[in-house]
Amino acid sequence: MKNGLLINYKYCSGCHSCEIACKNEHDVPLGKWGIKVTEDGPWKLPDGSWHWDCLPVPTEICDLCADRVAQGKEPSCVQHCQAKVMRYGSIEELAKAADEIGEKAVIFLP
C-alpha cells in the first residue's frame, strides 16, 4: 500500500508554511517548489456565499520526506501546517479519513 498526503482544503488558509518547510527540507532553490499553494478567490457564488480555496500541490521534488519519516517524524509540510489540514499515511487510511471529512478533501500520491 502506497503512502500519500491528505489535504483538508476547506481549512487550508494558504499560509505558505508548507512551501518554506519543504524548501528547507529539500533545499529547493528560488523559483522552484517541492509543494506549491494554488489559490482561487474570493468570488461570489450564485447563492451569495463566497468561494476562496487554497490547495498545496506537491511537485516531483516531493518524496514525502522519506528521511524525516525514517526518523519517526512527520513530513515537514505536515508538521508545520498551521491549520493542521495535512495528513500523511497509507492511501487506505487517508481514504477513510477523507470520507470522514466529507468535503473538500484531496489525496496526493506524489
Place this chain on the structure above:
Amino acid sequence: MGKPWKREENGETIVRTCAWSPPGCHPVGCGIQLHVKDGKVVEVEGDPEHPITKGALCPRCLALKDVMYHKDRIMYPLKRDPKDRGKDKWERITLDEAFDLLEEKTRYFSETYGPESIVVFCGTGREATKYHNELAFMGFGTPNACYAQSGWACYAPRVSSMAYLMGGGYPEIDYAARYADRYDHPGWEAPKYIMLWGKEPLKSNADGLWGHAVIDMMKDYGTKLICVDPRITWLGTRAEINLQLRPGTDAALALGLLNVVITEDLYDHEAVDKWCYGFDELAERVKEYPPSKVAEICWVDEDLIVEAARKYATSKHSAIGWGLSVDQNPNGIQVGQALLSLMAITDNLDVPGGNTLGLPIEDDTNVDMINRAMEAGTVTPELFEKRIGAAEFPFVCQLMSTNHPDSVLDTLETQEPYRLRMGVFQSSNLVGGAITAAQERWLQAMKSSFEFCAATELFQNPTTMALCDLVIPLKTFAEHNTLVESHYGFNVAFEGSCNKAVDVVEGVSDLEFMMKIGERMFPEYWKQFASIEDYMTQVEVPGDMTWEELREDVVVQPEEVYRKCEKGLMRFDGQPGYMTQTGRVELWSTAYQQFGDDPLPYFQEPPFSPYSTPELFEQYPFVLTTGGRKYTSFHSEHRQIDRLREIDPQPTVEINPAAAERLGIAEGDWVWIENQNGRVKQVAHLTEGLDERVVHAHHGWWFPEQDGEEPNLFGFRQSNINMIMPHKVIGKLGFGNTFKCQICNIYKVTDE
C-alpha cells in the same frame, strides 16, 4: 514533562525555544527547535511539544536562517561621520567603542541640554516594545520614550480603554491557551461564535493570539464566525455572517448591535445588575442607533446587523476578537467601549468560550517602569513632566508613560518647547516603516533636529541610512536569552523562554542594549542585576521561579480562572467587582468624562469621508483602508528575504473588478494611489472581496534592492502608503489615526 530545552541528537545540538523577535513579530512565542551544528543553526523546525503551536510554524520563522545569515545583515558595530549621513560610508568599530561613543554622546546631550533632549524610539510588536520605556528611563535617563505611530494607534488604545473602563487586562478570545491539555481541558468550552472585528488573526497573530487557533476551533469544535471587516477575508469566506462595513464606521455598527441586544432584551440581566455601571444611560444612548440608521451609515444590510446581534448575544458563550481597526480610528476608544459593553451585558466576559480577561496589572507595566525609575532616581518627577505632549494628552500619556508621538513630530519641526537633539532607534524604521504618518515630514524634521542618532538593527534601512551616526547589530531571538509572554503581559497565555542557540553578530539583544548603556549611565541601579538572566528572574519571571527554571520547562502556563470579578481577583483589595471608581465595568465611563470626553460611546464620522469632506471626496472618490497583513512579512520587515519576497514580490492595492474596469485598470497594473497628502504607487490586485467604493492598500513597503543612499533611501517614497497618511488627525483624547479610514483616488501609472 517534555524534552529538555537542550539535547544532542544525530551529531546536532537541538535547542527548544519560543520565538519572539527580531525579526519582528508579536509576542506569540511559537515553539521552535533550533538544530545547531558547528556553531551554526542548520535547521529551524517547529516544536511538537509546544502547547499552542504544536509543531506548526509560520513561513517567517521557517525562513529564520535566511535572516540570520543574510549577506546584508549588519555584522558588527558601524560608525559614520555625521557629514556622511545619507551615504553608505560606514566604519567598523568594536562593541566597546560603540558604547563608548553612545555614552559620550548621551552624557554630552544630557548634561548640556538636559536628558529630555534625547528621544528613544521603538517599533511595533517586537521585544524592544516591552523594554522601550525602561530603556529610555533607566538606560538613557530621558523621559521621552516614543512609539511613533500617529495617535499611538496600536494596541494601546484598546489596553488603555480597558484599564479605564474596568481596570483589567485585555479581553481575548478564549482559545484554551492557558491549559496544557488545551481544548481537552474539563470546563473549557469552544466559543459558539467568534466575532472577528477588524482583525485577520491568521496573518497578524496580533498581540500574542496564535491566529490559527481560530481554525482549530472552527474545524474541530464547531465554532462559527461573524466577520466585521471592509474586506472579505479568507476567514470571511468561511463565516456565517460578514458585516462588510464602510471603513471607520465601527462605532456606529457596535452601537447598532447594542441597540438590537438591548431593544430585543437579549442581554443578561444578572450580569448587568451585578457587574455593570450605567446601563440605563447606555440603553438611552443606543436608541440613537437603530439598525436602519446604522445600515445607512455603515453600508451594511440592516437584516445582517440584527442577525449578528442576535447570534452573538444568544449563543452562550461567544467571543469577540477585536483588532487594529479599533485603534486606527480617531473614534476608536468609543469602539472599544461599545465592544466591551457588548461583552459585559451579554455575560460573555471572563467566561469559558467567551473573552478571557487579564488580571489587573500589578507589575510589569509602563506605569511600574516609571515608578521604578523614579525610585532609582534615573528620572525625576520634574523631568517626567517634560515628556512631549503629556500635558496635552494625559489620557494617552499617563497609562503609557510615553510622550505623545504626534507632538514629537511637532517638536522636531518647531523645536518647541525644546529641541530634541539625539535620537535612538531601537529597531524602528520611522522613515520607511509601517507606523509613522507623513514620513517625509518625519525625515526632514529629524534631519534638521538631531545632532546625533544611533540605532540597533538587523539591516540597513531608510532610517539608518538617512540619519544614523552609529548602528549596533541586533541579535535575533536565536542569539540571545530572554522571555516572551503573550499580550505583553496584559492577558498572559503562557510564559516562554527564548533560549540562545548561537552567536552570529558582534552586537546586542534589546535587553543587553538597555543593560549596557544603563550600567554606564546608572551603575547604582543596574549593579543589582548580575546578568540578563538575573534581570529576567528579578523583574520579569512571575512568582518565585527563576529564568533558568523557566528555561527548563520552556513554556509555563498560568491556570485560567473564569469569573474573576466574583472571586475578588479583579481588585487589589480582594473585593468582588472591578477596579474602577464605581467597582463595575463602566458602560458609562467616569474616566472618559473626567478626561473630557463623552462618558458614553458615540459615533463620529471619519475626518475624511464621503460625508465629512464631500468636496474632497469628489476629487478622491474612494474610501481607503490600509494595513492588511501578509504571511510573508512583519509590517516593513522581511523585504530582503528572497524566499518570502518570492511569494509577495510587490506592494499591492486591492480594488473591486467593476471599479477597476471603469478606471481601465487590469490585474497587475502599477497604479497611483493619490490623496490630499500625495501619491504612491502599488500593483493593482482585483478582488470581489471589496465594495466598489473602497480600496485597500498594503503598508510599510521599501525596497532593500534599490539604492540605499540619499536621496533614494531604498525607494521609501515610492510605494509606502504611510507617505500619504496625515499627521495628527487623531481622536479627541489623543488616540487613533486615519490609517484605516482615509480617502483616495486611484489611476493607472502611465508616466514612465
